[in-house]
Amino acid sequence: MNEVNILLVEDDEVDVKAFKRAMRELKVANPVLRASDGIEALEMLRGQNGHDSVGRPYLIMLDLNMPRMGGLEFLAELRGDPDLQRSLVFVMTTSAAEEDRFRAYDQHVAGYMLKRNAATSFIDALNMLEHYWRVVEFPD
DSSP, X not given: OOOOEEEEEOOOHHHHHHHHHHHHHHTOOOOEEEESSHHHHHHHHHTOTTOOOOOSSEXXXXXXXXXXXXXXXXXXXXXXXXXXXXXXXEEEESOOOHHHHHHHHHXXXXXXXXXXXXXXXHHHHHHHHHHHHHHSOOOO
16 A cells, blocks of 8 residues: 555644654654645645645545634535545544534544644544554545
8 A cells, every 4th residue: 555645734833743743753654744724735635826736545634723714614625526525534623512523524524533632642643543544445
C-alpha cells in the first residue's frame, strides 16, 4: 500500500504542534499537510489557488471550530463534491455537544474524537489511526 498522507485541518497552533509532537513520539513518518480552515483544506484537496493536490491515499483529521469555514461546513462541501465525497475523515474536536457529533456522523465521518488533553488525545488518536490505515483499503 502507498504511504497515507494526513491532511490536518486545524487552526490552533498549539494543537498542530501537539499533533506533530505525538507523531514524532510514536515514530509515525507519514507526510502531514496542514490547512488552517475548511476553505484552505478544500483548495488543497482540489489543487486550487497555488496548492498542490493532496496525494492519494489520504486521511483527513478535522477540527470543527475554525474561522472562515468550520468543520461541519467543510464536511457538507466535501460530501457534495463527487471527486472528494469518499474522503476518509476523522473529527478531532473539543466539542462534546451531541448535536455536533450527530451532524458529523450524518456526514459519514469515520470517527469522532474529543480533545481532552491535546498531548494524550493526539497520541491515542494516532495509535489508533496507524493501525487503521495499515489494514483498511482506501477509496481511489
